Structures are given as C-alpha cells and as structure tokens.
Amino acid sequence: MTKRIAMWSGPRTISTALMRSWENRPDCRVVDEPFYACYLSETGLAHPCREEILQAQSADRDWVLQQLTDVAPATDYFFQKHMSHHIPRGTDMRWSTHMRHFFLIRDPAEVIASYLDKMPAVSEDAIGIVRQAELFEVIEVLTGERPLVIDSNDVLRDPHSVLRQLCEQLEVPFLEECMLHWPAGKRDSDGVWAPHWYQSVEESTGFASHQQSEVSLAPEHQSLADKMQRYYQQMAEYRLRP
Numbered sequence: 001m002t003k004r005i006a007m008w009s010g011p012r013t014i015s016t017a018l019m020r021s022w023e024n025r026p027d028c029r030v031v032d033e034p035f036y037a038c039y040l041s042e043t044g045l046a047h048p049c050r051e052e053i054l055q056a057q058s059a060d061r062d063w064v065l066q067q068l069t070d071v072a073p074a075t076d077y078f079f080q081k082h083m084s085h086h087i088p089r090g091t092d093m094r095w096s097t098h099m100r101h102f103f104l105i106r107d108p109a110e111v112i113a114s115y116l117d118k119m120p121a122v123s124e125d126a127i128g129i130v131r132q133a134e135l136f137e138v139i140e141v142l143t144g145e146r147p148l149v150i151d152s153n154d155v156l157r158d159p160h161s162v163l164r165q166l167c168e169q170l171e172v173p174f175l176e177e178c179m180l181h182w183p184a185g186k187r188d189s190d191g192v193w194a195p196h197w198y199q200s201v202e203e204s205t206g207f208a209s210h211q212q213s214e215v216s217l218a219p220e221h222q223s224l225a226d227k228m229q230r231y232y233q234q235m236a237e238y239r240l241r242p
Helices: 015-023 036-043 050-056 061-069 094-098 108-116 129-143 152-157 159-170 199-203 219-236
Strands: 003-009 028-032 077-083 100-105 148-151
Touching (some): 003 015, 015 028, 015 077, 036 050, 061 094, 100 129, 100 159, 108 219, 129 219, 148 152, 148 159, 148 219, 152 159
Parallel strands (some): 003 077, 003 100, 028 077, 100 148
16 A cells, blocks of 8 residues: 655755655655645746646646545655645645655745745745644644654755654655665656756755855845744754754
8 A cells, every 4th residue: 555645845945855865766656746736726826837837737626636645656655745835724634634744844044045046026925834834733633643844954964864764753664775866857757847946956966965054134034034933943843853
C-alpha cells in the first residue's frame, strides 16, 4: 500500500530541493503544487506563467483531491509538495487524515527577501506563513498527532541529520545515496512555472551549503517579517534539530 506524505511550506523555502530529494528515490513518486491552478482560478491573481498553469492543471479541487487521495501510484511512497496558501480557509481537511505530514519552515525575513527577488511585491497571504501555522493546528487536531517540522536552514546546515530524523519519524527508510544528491537538470514532474522559479534547483546536484547572512529589508517589509515571527516560532518550537 502506498504511503502518502504531504509537505506543507510557503514559497522560497527550499521546498523544490526537498522534492528533488524525494523524487530521486527509486520507490517514490512526487507531485508539485497540485492546487496551484485552483488557487489562481479562485483568486484571479496574476502570477508568472498564470495561463500555462491554468492549462496544465485542473482547477477542480474535488478532482485534484481524488488524484491525491484515491489514485495509487505504482510506488511505495507518494510525496506531495503543497503550498499552504493554496488551501483556502474553511476547506474541509478530512482528506489529510490518511497521510503523514511535515511542515517546512524558514525565517520570515529570509522568505520575504528571497520572494522579492522573484516578484515585484509581497504580502502576508503570498508567503503563506499564517496559513501554514493554521494548517499545522488543523492537521494536528484531525490526525491526533503533532505534524513534524523541519527548518530550511537546519536542512542546509546538516541535511544528513535532518533528513535521517525526518525519515525515521515518518517510518520511511533513509536512502542517503539518493536523498542527499541528485542529477542536475529539469524534471518532467516540475510544474510549468519552473522557468520563473526553479533555475537554482535545476542547476543543483544537492543541498547548497548554508550561508549565514544579514537580511536587509525596507521598513514595510521588515514590519511584515516581524508580524510573521510569532507564527514561525509557533512551528519552530517543534522542529527536528541537527
């Protein structure tokens, strides 16, 4: 029986590198942000590659849910990369009870700085940190267990330790030779938005070394980062540490 693993993150959190890590396993299939078209269709937002996304993905949430929960790939594991802000408030999340979950977090100031490298503006909803904290609580109640949490900087500092612990907690064998390194290049599983967002990942062959650096934000962006800190810390308290 296929084990379904859902990763919940926001943008600019090494989420695609984590997807590469899991996809490089011979026993795992991945899906990249399956609710993106639903999100764009429902909000009307003008994101990069909007028309290509709406053509490539279904905007029918019920159909997408069926693919995620009922269709069984011919692999032991089915890894689902989800953006938290793609799930509207009030959504019935009972479909998530048959999956194992982990949350990928990153310091809000770093998220905002990275996001602004790719987009002209940023907002609370766009980075999804509040929604991520809300889903953390919802999934904990529904599943009866606290979801796992990993921090992107911890992964970059010591990917072996963090991924080994993550796999142990998920009751998945840790395949060091597959999950720490992968071939460079594009993937058929990448979303059609890859040309805008995935250049660094496409060039990568593993997790980049962690670079400690000062983040300098404009006052309005620093204010947003400060506001997001308490939501980030709510989840960071439970993270797996190297």
